[in-house]
Amino acid sequence: MLELRDIVKIYNPGTITEMCLFQGFNLTVADGDFLSIVGSNGSGKTSLLNIICGSIPVEGGQVLINGEDITKMKEYRRYGRIGRVYQNPAMGSCPNLTLLENLSLADNKGRPFGLKKGINKARREYYREQLAALGLGLEDKLEVKMGALSGGQRQAAALIMATLTPIDFLILDEHTAALDPKTAETIMELTDKVIREKKLTAIMVTHNLRYAVEYGNRLIMMDKGQIVLEKAGAEKEATTVADVLHIFNEISIECGN
Numbered sequence: 001m002l003e004l005r006d007i008v009k010i011y012n013p014g015t016i017t018e019m020c021l022f023q024g025f026n027l028t029v030a031d032g033d034f035l036s037i038v039g040s041n042g043s044g045k046t047s048l049l050n051i052i053c054g055s056i057p058v059e060g061g062q063v064l065i066n067g068e069d070i071t072k073m074k075e076y077r078r079y080g081r082i083g084r085v086y087q088n089p090a091m092g093s094c095p096n097l098t099l100l101e102n103l104s105l106a107d108n109k110g111r112p113f114g115l116k117k118g119i120n121k122a123r124r125e126y127y128r129e130q131l132a133a134l135g136l137g138l139e140d141k142l143e144v145k146m147g148a149l150s151g152g153q154r155q156a157a158a159l160i161m162a163t164l165t166p167i168d169f170l171i172l173d174e175h176t177a178a179l180d181p182k183t184a185e186t187i188m189e190l191t192d193k194v195i196r197e198k199k200l201t202a203i204m205v206t207h208n209l210r211y212a213v214e215y216g217n218r219l220i221m222m223d224k225g226q227i228v229l230e231k232a233g234a235e236k237e238a239t240t241v242a243d244v245l246h247i248f249n250e251i252s253i254e255c256g257n
Contacts (some may be wrong), residue, residue, distance in 0.1 A: 008060030083162030095147030
């Protein structure tokens with residue numbers, strides 16, 4: 001379980017551009033949840049993910065995983081328990097290494113690297129099985145450099161890389177936003193499949209309201225660092241894109257847009 005307790009986040013403190021985004025923000029994500037987060041630009045979505053992953057510090061509050069306070073834990077150490085897929089397909093992987101080499105690096109996440117071979121040949125067939133399950137033919141591209149793959153192929157590979165080792169949470173940071181519509185649909189379907197089959201707890205930030213409504217068991221909308229809408233379970237299943245868009249429009253009108 002993930003808990004954010006009384007989070008305070010202030011950008012540029014003590015300057016003329018000081019901005020308090022979160023003031024006593026609270027959020028709990030239960031094991032097995034697939035939470036979608038939507039909101040306009042500047043609502044706090046990405047900042048929330050960065051706080052969870054330790055990419056940015058907080059001025060107050062706690063971040064807990066299964067009761068353990070990780071608020072001051074370094075970012076690289078948190079990634080031993082968290083998998084993240086970024087918006088940019090080029091992030092989270094090395095373009096000049098082969099797909100096999102990237103998978104091997106991901107497979108050794110959290111372990112010490114010594115003077116030994118980085119590729120475990122005994123795991124090669126396991127990688128092939130994981131990639132074959134995607135149905136994109138990536139299992140036959142193990143010797144191809146990541147930089148030579150398409151954006152969709154890289155995102156699919158990144159999804160496998162993020163979930164190769166046991167993790168507490170999968171973070172999806174607008175991971176379909178940079179893809180064309182058809183490829184985005186494929187990646188979203190694969191994402192749902194991987195989350196279900198591996199029984200993962202996932203948090204997805206997206207601007208695609210349909211994905212937020214159709215996938216997962218929980219949905220929240222953020223505005224100015226606050227949760228302004230929350231739907232879960234049967235209530236979420238009954239929620240439509242029009243319902244969410246209506247709230248969006250109301251907020252936009254209040255902001256003078």
